Amino acid sequence: MNQIPDLIRVFSYLSLLTVGGGMAAFPELKVLTVDVHHWLTFKQLIHLYSVGQMAPGPNMMMIVAVGQWVAGLPGAIVVLIAFFLPTALLAFTIGRLWGRLAKWPWRQSIQRGLAPVSIGLLLAGCLTMAKGAVTGWITAAVALAALMFLLRSRINPVFVILAGAVVGILALRT
Amino acid sequence: MQRRATNKVSAIPPPGPELVQPPARSGEISVLKIFTTFLVIGATSFGGGVVAYLRNSLVTKYQWLDDKTFVELLSISQTLPGLNATNMAVLVGDRLRGTAGALAAICGICLPGAVIMYGVALAYHVRGDRPLSVAGLKGVAAAAVGLILATTIQLGRKSLSGLPDLVFVALTVVGVNRLHQSVPRVLIVVGALAILWYRPRRQEKDKDKEDKKEEKEGPSP
Numbered sequence: 278m279n280q281i282p283d284l285i286r287v288f289s290y291l292s293l294l295t296v297g298g299g300m301a302a303f304p305e306l307k308v309l310t311v312d313v314h315h316w317l318t319f320k321q322l323i324h325l326y327s328v329g330q331m332a333p334g335p336n337m338m339m340i341v342a343v344g345q346w347v348a349g350l351p352g353a354i355v356v357l358i359a360f361f362l363p364t365a366l367l368a369f370t371i372g373r374l375w376g377r378l379a380k381w382p383w384r385q386s387i388q389r390g391l392a393p394v395s396i397g398l399l400l401a402g403c404l405t406m407a408k409g410a411v412t413g414w415i416t417a418a419v420a421l422a423a424l425m426f427l428l429r430s431r432i433n434p435v436f437v438i439l440a441g442a443v444v445g446i447l448a449l450r451t
Numbered sequence: 452m453q454r455r456a457t458n459k460v461s462a463i464p465p466p467g468p469e470l471v472q473p474p475a476r477s478g479e480i481s482v483l484k485i486f487t488t489f490l491v492i493g494a495t496s497f498g499g500g501v502v503a504y505l506r507n508s509l510v511t512k513y514q515w516l517d518d519k520t521f522v523e524l525l526s527i528s529q530t531l532p533g534l535n536a537t538n539m540a541v542l543v544g545d546r547l548r549g550t551a552g553a554l555a556a557i558c559g560i561c562l563p564g565a566v567i568m569y570g571v572a573l574a575y576h577v578r579g580d581r582p583l584s585v586a587g588l589k590g591v592a593a594a595a596v597g598l599i600l601a602t603t604i605q606l607g608r609k610s611l612s613g614l615p616d617l618v619f620v621a622l623t624v625v626g627v628n629r630l631h632q633s634v635p636r637v638l639i640v641v642g643a644l645a646i647l648w649y650r651p652r653r654q655e656k657d658k659d660k661e662d663k664k665e666e667k668e669g670p671s672p
Binding site: 292293294295296297298299300301302304305308321323324325326327328329330331332333334335336337338339340341342343345346350353357361364365367368369371372373375382383385386387388389390391392393394395396397398399400401402403404405406407409410411412415416417419420421422423424425426427428433434435437438440441442443444445446448449450451 | 493564575635646651
């Protein structure tokens, strides 16, 4: 079955939901890829998303893995374009109009008003992911330890995530 | 209740109209140079925080932008949907070399991560369900939750102030996680509420009124 049109629809829609960061789109990403289209399981989605946090560059590159999963190389390429083109065009257009928008009084209101909403969306995405990733006291401890380390030191997050992998291998083998 | 901090936008000063002028040196920068610069950023910015890498390269190393412009472009990136990294690439690329520059920048910054995640997808197919991989991935996922929460908290500290903001955050979270509303619905409803709450104060009109009042009353004798 040809999944390419569905991939384009899903990821261009998700593109426009990434207000404040990629995590804002996570709840919809879960619903569409796991519950609606059954492209992968929730566990697999969480695995890809977490590993994606270690990759360099924009932190939503895990979508490429979903595309590859569903439709091989064409799927990966289609997803990449579908996910980044809509917001890129928007940024391009608004960037050129920004000089004129600077005088528009509502611009400031939109910026100010969207700030708490985008934080809320990131938090909601984080909670959705936590439901699947924090499954017992060991994973809860790993998440909490990672949070504390990252808030209190300037350590590179890659090392924290790698430490999580080590703890997992040592303590979470079934 | 008093509405506070109407003019505070993510601790970033509002961009001025001079934004539209291209930087003086833009003519010297080739599209290829833009591509390779963003490619290097895309390949080396491990551990998130691409913005810091962008600033290092664009402002400090190459001086293609000054700090003020960088912050202005960043504030556009943060308001619009899309990842900061790719929005910044488009905005900076466009300012340096127009459409071709924007295209080169976004392709450059995305390519390394995309290739890596393509490889991850292949590897996950082969080894993803082995016990050792599953155990490691469980730990990775838990740590990633901590990382995302930390990033959100750090962002929140910078951009939130006052009780209304906390109420909007809570409404958004409850809408998505408790009431299971779709993200766009919550975005539109709570977003509209928040924007109305911080609607433009009618300072100029008030001023006009005061002026008129003064005129009516006339200079006191």
